[in-house]
Amino acid sequence: xxxxxxxxxxxxxxxxxxxxxxxxxxxxxxxxxxxxxxxxxxxxxxxxxxxxxxxxxxxxxxxxxxxxxxxxxxxxxxxxxxxxxxxxxxxxxxxxxxxxxxxxxxxxxxxxxxxxxxxxxxxxxxxxxxxx
Amino acid sequence: xxxxxxxxxxxxxxxxxxxxxxxxxxxxxxxxxxxxxxxxxxxxxxxxxxxxxxxxxxxxxxxxxxxxxxxxxxxxxxxxxxxxxxxxxxxxxxxxxxxxxxxxxxxxxxxxxxxxxxxxxxxxxxxxxxxxxxxxxxxxxxxxxxxxxxxxxxxxxxxxxxxxxxxxxxxxxxxxxxxx
Numbered sequence: 354x355x356x357x358x359x360x361x362x363x364x365x366x367x368x369x370x371x372x373x374x375x376x377x378x379x380x381x382x383x384x385x386x387x388x389x390x391x392x393x394x395x396x397x398x399x400x401x402x403x404x405x406x407x408x409x410x411x412x413x414x415x416x417x418x419x420x421x422x423x424x425x426x427x428x429x430x431x432x433x434x435x436x437x438x439x440x441x442x443x444x445x446x447x448x449x450x451x452x453x454x455x456x457x458x459x460x461x462x463x464x465x466x467x468x469x470x471x472x473x474x475x476x477x478x479x480x481x482x483x484x485x
Numbered sequence: 486x487x488x489x490x491x492x493x494x495x496x497x498x499x500x501x502x503x504x505x506x507x508x509x510x511x512x513x514x515x516x517x518x519x520x521x522x523x524x525x526x527x528x529x530x531x532x533x534x535x536x537x538x539x540x541x542x543x544x545x546x547x548x549x550x551x552x553x554x555x556x557x558x559x560x561x562x563x564x565x566x567x568x569x570x571x572x573x574x575x576x577x578x579x580x581x582x583x584x585x586x587x588x589x590x591x592x593x594x595x596x597x598x599x600x601x602x603x604x605x606x607x608x609x610x611x612x613x614x615x616x617x618x619x620x621x622x623x624x625x626x627x628x629x630x631x632x633x634x635x636x637x638x639x640x641x642x643x644x645x646x647x648x649x650x651x652x653x654x655x656x657x658x659x660x661x662x663x664x665x
Contacts, residue, residue, distance in 0.1 A: 370647060375502055378643060379636040386635065422573060426556035429581075431571035 374476060381469045381483065388462045395455045402448045409441050493633045495626065497532065500525065500637035503644045506651040515652040522645045529638045536631050543624040550620060554613040557592060561606050564588050 412434065415421065421437045422429035432440075470483050492498050503509045510518060563570050569585040576582045592609045593601050604612065 369505065370503075370643060372502055372504065375640055375643060379639050382635065382639050383632055386632075420571070425559050426552040428556070428572050428574035430559065431573075 384462050384466045391459050398452050405445050495630050500640045506647050522641055526641045529634055533634050536627055540627045547620050550617045557610050
């Protein structure tokens with residue numbers, strides 16, 4: 354998870370690490386982990402949304418009388434076009450909500466990380482590495 | 486003041502925090518302290534492996550419950566339909582078959598351990614909803630525990646680094662002799 358690196362001789366700092374500092378370090382690491390998992394989920398959600406958008410475009414050109422096999426659970430159900438379209442619309446609405454919530458969480462995490470970075474670099478300078 | 490050794494809601498002990506290296510080491514030497522720290526780190530990492538497995542299991546289970554729930558909801562919406570529903574289902578991998586599903590008031594739920602039980606559709610729906618919520622809560626708890634564990638590991642790693650650095654400095658000062 355973490356690598357141990359040697360600090361070059363002239364740059365050793367014997368700073369005392371207070372409990373508050375430790376908590377800041379832990380908080381930063383937490384936010385970093387959270388950011389990674391949020392970004393993966395966000396990419397997945399965006400891809401799903403794209404699929405649904407493509408799908409609804411396709412369906413606009415579909416024949417009205419044709420029954421469409423729509424996947425529910427593990428099986429496909431033959432549904433009329435309008436039912437399919439309304440299901441897709443509600444899925445899209447749910448996804449959009451999800452995507453928005455997620456992108457605001459990501460922005461929030463970025464914000465907090467920037468603030469913590471400032472605090473930690475101010476105290477520890479070169480003794481700490483906060484980059485990816 | 487560093488907090489006392491506590492545990493989180495699921496009983497994972499909190500790591501001690503070394504406020505001042507010199508004070509911390511007065512009753513012990515560097516070597517055994519470092520070894521003890523390493524031991525604690527490995528214990529935490531061991532717990533982490535277990536939690537990661539649980540997390541994976543839950544992350545597979547949750548979409549499955551959702552799929553079952555969606556299907557039951559579909560059956561509920563078809564309950565009063567006159568026509569049969571046309572479906573295609575997977576008989577085995579790469580082999581699909583079609584079936585006509587009449588409206589039904591009951592479903593069979595697979596409960597695990599080779600047990601299958603018949604439920605009226607609405608009861609099945611509420612049971613599955615409950616299972617879904619419970620699984621989501623468990624997953625949230627596991628993720629909280631993982632976060633807590635990683636905090637403790639980071640604290641211990643910082644402790645180790647500081648004790649080690651302090652020791653290096655001490656040795657260097659001792660080697661260079663008293664300064665004039």
